[in-house]
Amino acid sequence: MAHTITLTVNGTGYTREVEPRLLLVHFLREVLELTGTHIGCDTSQCGACTVTMDGLAIKSCTAFAVQADGATIVTIEGMAKDGKLHPIQEAFHEEHGLQCGYCTPGMIMTLSQVLERNPDPTDEEIRHGIAGNICRCTGYENIVRSARDAARRLREEA
Amino acid sequence: MATYTGQSLRRTEDERLLLGNGNFTDDIVLPGTLHAAFLRSDRAHARIVSIDASAGLAIPGVVAVMTAADLGDVPNKTMIVKRDGMQEDKMIPHPILATDRVRYVGEPIAIVVAEERYLAFDALEYIVVEYDPLPAVVDPRQAMKDEVILHEDIGTNVVMKVLEGEGDIEEAFGKADHVVGHRYDDPRISAFPMEPRATLASYSPEEKRLTVWTSSQVPHQIKRYLAPMLGLEPDQVRAIAPDVGGGFGRKIELWSDEVALSVLSMKLGRPVKWTEDRRENLLSTHGRAFTSDVEAAINNDGTILGMRFRMIADLGAYFYTSTGGPLSNAAHRVAGPYGIPVMDIEVLGVFTNGPPTGPYRGAGGPEAALLTERIIDVAAGVIGMDPAEVRRRNFISADAFPYKTATGYTYDSGDYQRAFDRALELSEHDGWREAQRKRGPNEPLLGIGVAAAVKASGGSARTRNARADVYVEPSGAVKITTEASPHGQGTETTFAQIAADALGVPYESITILHSDSDMLESGHGTTSSRGLAVAGSAMYEALIQTRAKAAAIAGHILGCAADDVVFEDGKVYSASDPEQAMAFSELASAAYRPEKLPEGLEAGLDTKVSFTLDSNPFGFGAHVAVVEVDRDTGDVKLIRYTAVHDCGILINPMVVEGQIHGGLVQGISQALYEAMYYSPDGQPLTASLMNYAVPIAEELPTLVTDSLETPSPTNAMGIKGVGELPTVGSPPAVANAIMDALAGMGVDNLDTPITPERVWRAMQAAR
Ligand code: FES
Ligand code: FES
DSSP: OOEEEEEEETTEEEEEEEOTTOBHHHIIIIISOOTTSOOOOSSSOSOTTEEEETTEEEEGGGSBGGGGTTOEEEOGGGTSBTTBOOHHHHHHHHTTOOSSOSSHHHHHHHHHHHHHHOSSOOHHHHHHHTTTOOOSSSTTHHHHHHHHHHHHHHHHHO | OOSSTTSOOOOTTHHHHHTTOOOBGGGOOOTTOEEEEEEEOSSSSEEEEEEEOHHHHTSTTEEEEEEGGGOTTSOSOOOOOOOTTBOGGGOOBOOSSOSSEEOSTTOEEEEEEESSHHHHHHHHTTOEEEEEEOOOOOOHHHHTTTSSOSOGGGOOSEEEEEEEEESOHHHHHHHSSEEEEEEEEEEEEOOOOSSOOEEEEEEETTTTEEEEEEOOSOHHHHHHHHHHHTTOOGGGEEEEOOBOOOOTTTTOSOOHHHHHHHHHHHHHTSOEEEEOOHHHHHHHOBEEEEEEEEEEEEOTTSOEEEEEEEEEEEEESSBOTTTTHHHHHHHHHTTTTBOOSEEEEEEEEEEOSSOOBOOOTTTTHHHHHHHHHHHHHHHHHHHTOOHHHHHHHHBOOGGGOSEEOTTSOEEOOOOHHHHHHHHHHHTTHHHHHHHHHHOOTTSOEEEEEEEEEEEEOSOSTGGGEEEEEEEEOTTSOEEEEESOOOSSSOHHHHHHHHHHHHHTOOGGGEEEEOSBTTTSSOOOOSOTTOIIIIIIHHHHHHHHHHHHHHHHHHHHHHTSOGGGEEEETTEEEESSOTTSEEEHHHHHHHHTOGGGSOTTOOSOOEEEEEEEOSSOOEEEEEEEEEEEEOTTTOOEEEEEEEEEEEOBSOSOHHHHHHHHHHHHHHHHHHHHTOOOOBOTTSOBSOOSTTTSOOOOGGGOOOEEEEEEOOOOTTSTTOBOOOSSHHHHHHHHHHHHHHHHHTGGGTOOOOOSSOOHHHHHHHHHHHO
């Protein structure tokens, strides 16, 4: 019953045998031990599990590991480079965009796509962009500020 | 010298969480871990005729199935703390696993452990429970009739009664120009921490010791309650709350699953892990769940003469540790920020076929404020006065503190009028009123709502005690152990700010340790807005004692009096002769060398304190909400939200503002979106995010906030808690704004959550 999948996660190649029913999020968390990707619901709505697959933000609780065969995945663990926080991570730190930090990896992965598509979003566009991610701690206020600050950092870097 | 206190330092906690290196309970992997899943009742009320687990057990990889019959010597009940209004003979605890009867959907019946997570779920499908259904009751007013009784041996569902108040309410009603009254329902809602609960129990037969990692706000309490249940000595249990993804009051119980997992780990000699899914989380416990009648006596000049409250709290089917807590809290808290001379309050607690309820952010405060703040608006309408003005006329004045309310609280300090006026100004309240007058008939309805709220920090006399340990290492590094158990509050940062200032050392030299029962012998965790106010005050006391001893040593070495010693910038010097100086690290090292010490002083710089805050500080919040209501669809749009808080001296304004944002939105969401609905026969209708509405960013406006700082005289730092305060005033502010928008439409009352459907129906009915 096991399927063999080969994929790249945060720049590292992996080949693993998986049950066809294994969710991608459990594959990342339990097989690869990348526990930065979280689970917050059972209905594909909270976004805590967001990663990017071939450049698109997806909810990894709503994909099977076998669907990621051949894919390139980036998780929160793949965002910082050479010991330096990614600009979105820096912005969350600077603008107090996280409290308990449970929603944060998913928020950051979603925002990486939002800001790639729209480097200078309005607050409304940011709020719309993270509509699939729920945070219970921050009231979103400082997440919006963080996203704005992240956009600025990314533009300056570009 | 405050170098750090009052600064918006960025948080030490952030980096690990931002990198994905947080350490939440489900992230922890121990060798040989078994995975657990619970079989839960799908009936609201039924007798269990039989449980057959054999087919589940037969699945390869399934290790054990445990039911109540397998608990052995472990008492089949969780822990209850008696609260005001509870009666010994009616304190029915939640069972660990159901024996012969289930009383709510979601009640645990059996627990499966397997080598793999998915196998445990598979096995659940093969366990057959035969039920004999019983009629269920979910409406507390219906339950009070005792037609369906949950626990026959006590003969009634009405198991709590709290009475509070002062003065003659009939007399107040008799002499008032007007008496207004209303019934308000405040339904069950979920705390909805983004990390549901999770527990990993690991018993070591060699060490005869159980370690429990659990997503909890109260690890010390878990240890304290768990040990006797399992027949263990307290030092045989270690409870650790690693990173915790939010709590909001609903992670303060000793849960039946924590006991069940511990029992299994002890039986099997292997670690056992369980991670709650969202459905389980939504079905396990709720907050609020009050239905209340409130009446207010008011004169034409706006003076409120008295209020009467008849509140009914839905307790659910059993008591968890803190289920009874919100009732007496609510009874005290209806007073709000007003000097109302006569109060008459009764709160009843009723068993129903729902999961146990308990404190949720505010813990009785929001339940109370919803009534007081909404009825004031009704009263204002009757006398034709602006609701903001009615509040002004009844605020306790700034010179009246300490102020004793007619509900038995003593408020420490405040300047309600000033904070309230600041909120009106910041929100452009008068401008919105003007805009409201100018609204045309084809524009959406505009509504402005205000609310004012007071919230105690620190909890009861029991939880106003805290321990702290300040350990200055010979290197000068400072390790502080607090009994606070944070889950988003930024405690590692704010406590280090306080400590760095107290010892005059760099912030980076401070490490804050917490949430491990092996570090401190006892504690009450982070609940009741006590983190800073109580645990922080305990730490401060330990710091002051540490500094006193350090000053004595420094004085001895520098040749000056102890009270002449100054701690600053990592240095210690004599104020009268600053040339006489040494590095703090030198002092720390000397403290461990007996030959360097003045006579009679023990070597070491390690201070442990048990500290009690004598009385509660009370914070204040003033809220202004502006809404637009669509005349055709009833859609409500919150277009502006302003709040001004006074939570005493601010340690880290950025962190405080973050707490306020989150608290406001939880309250806003309570007013607009959230309710846990059950069918009349007790089936849950909102057990997933498909139908339980937690707000997303798009639904919320930018939040405008400000703070005033009235120092609290109750503690040395002048601080007040802020965790719960913002959640108290925001539900009525939003509700009042909507009612204000609908004022000309003949809509009498709407209960929260005030959804577009409710608004639309009410507008239709009034037409
Ligand atoms: S866990 Fe994937 S959306 Fe909630
Ligand atoms: S920071 Fe806690 S859920 Fe977002």
